[in-house]
Amino acid sequence: MQTVTDAAALRATVRGWRNAGQNVGFVPTMGNLHAGHHSLLKLARARADRVIASVFVNPTQFGPGEDFERYPRTLAQDQAGLAEAGCDILFAPEVSTLYPFGAASSVSIHVPDLTETLEGAHRPGHFDGVATVVAKLFSLVQPDLAVFGQKDFQQLKVIERMVRDLSLPVKVMSGATLRDEDGLAMSSRNQYLTAQERARAPQIYSTLQQTRELFRQGHSWQALEQAAKARLERAGFVPDYVAIRRAEDLAEPGPDEREGLVVLVAARLGATRLIDNLPFD
Numbered sequence: 600m601q602t603v604t605d606a607a608a609l610r611a612t613v614r615g616w617r618n619a620g621q622n623v624g625f626v627p628t629m630g631n632l633h634a635g636h637h638s639l640l641k642l643a644r645a646r647a648d649r650v651i652a653s654v655f656v657n658p659t660q661f662g663p664g665e666d667f668e669r670y671p672r673t674l675a676q677d678q679a680g681l682a683e684a685g686c687d688i689l690f691a692p693e694v695s696t697l698y699p700f701g702a703a704s705s706v707s708i709h710v711p712d713l714t715e716t717l718e719g720a721h722r723p724g725h726f727d728g729v730a731t732v733v734a735k736l737f738s739l740v741q742p743d744l745a746v747f748g749q750k751d752f753q754q755l756k757v758i759e760r761m762v763r764d765l766s767l768p769v770k771v772m773s774g775a776t777l778r779d780e781d782g783l784a785m786s787s788r789n790q791y792l793t794a795q796e797r798a799r800a801p802q803i804y805s806t807l808q809q810t811r812e813l814f815r816q817g818h819s820w821q822a823l824e825q826a827a828k829a830r831l832e833r834a835g836f837v838p839d840y841v842a843i844r845r846a847e848d849l850a851e852p853g854p855d856e857r858e859g860l861v862v863l864v865a866a867r868l869g870a871t872r873l874i875d876n877l878p879f880d
């Protein structure tokens with residue numbers, strides 16, 4: 600596996616592959632890779648002749664006071680894991696490659712509606728940063744398909760919407776959320792948890808599961824949101840939201856709507872903010 604930092608070198612290699620009739624799969628990440636990322640790579644590998652992963656801690660998707668500085672950067676370890684997982688190129692650009700005019704002066708992509716709620720409401724500007732950097736990465740890598748995790752459910756919807764609205768020639772695919780044995784969704788941020796917090800963290804997933812079970816038994820989604828929030832608070836979390844939404848567009852369901860819903864949560868445990876979700880169908 601080659602590690603490439605230079606955009607022209609990346610383009611030249613991709614052009615060579617294309618001339619040889621090979622298609623390209625892409626897995627964008629912020630690094631500190633775990634089995635969840637590797638599962639996305641495997642999906643790309645199964646559907647593309649060549650696979651590129653990117654590692655880039657994107658400054659424009661972090662708000663003031665968020666963890667941009669302390670976000671774990673483990674490039675050597677990531678390289679080893681990606682090579683083993685059958686990645687052809689690791690693209691690890693400098694900030695100046697993605698933001699030639701500086702991050703603050705970048706062209707910015709705003710996906711309306713979908714980004715005004717949930718993560719977007721609690722992390723203002725976050726999805727502008729995500730949409731912008733993903734569009735830039737797509738432009739540099741020019742993949743035929745790109746794979747994103749369902750763990751970042753709203754992010755997946757935002758990217759699908761951007762790709763469709765801008766007619767980008769990329770097929771967006773998604774991979775299921777990989778979890779530790781006790782149910783905690785794998786995430787680079789889990790390592791911020793103290794041992795005591797780590798022991799409590801699986802209650803996010805058990806709360807999602809209980810919410811789905813009670814929904815299937817006929818409880819109303821409004822009552823279940825309140826119950827799940829209270830349960831998390833009792834367990835020592837500070838929830839930003841627990842929301843039952845339409846999976847398709849993240850809109851609030853109608854009072855009697857029972858199909859195609861998903862429960863999404865973001866909650867703080869000490870200094871760590873965790874997100875997770877569970878589709879009801």
Ligand SMILES: Nc1ncnc2c1ncn2[C@@H]1O[C@H](COP(=O)(O)OP(=O)(O)OP(=O)(O)O)[C@@H](O)[C@H]1O
Binds near residue numbers: 630747
């Ligand atoms: N547990 C997981 N299972 C499957 N995909 C995942 C998982 N965690 C992250 N991903 C996906 O991997 C891609 C890169 O995500 P990212 O590098 O932010 O990883 P992360 O571990 O979620 O980090 P963070 O803690 O910052 O959210 C995204 O498409 C994300 O949805």
Ligand SMILES: CC(C)(CO)[C@@H](O)C(=O)[O-]
Binds near residue numbers: 660754
């Ligand atoms: C898609 C992404 C790589 C853009 O920086 C990031 O938001 C992530 O890792 O999910």
Ligand code: BAL
Binds near residue numbers: 660661751754
């Ligand atoms: N995995 C989503 C990226 C972020 O939280 O910034």
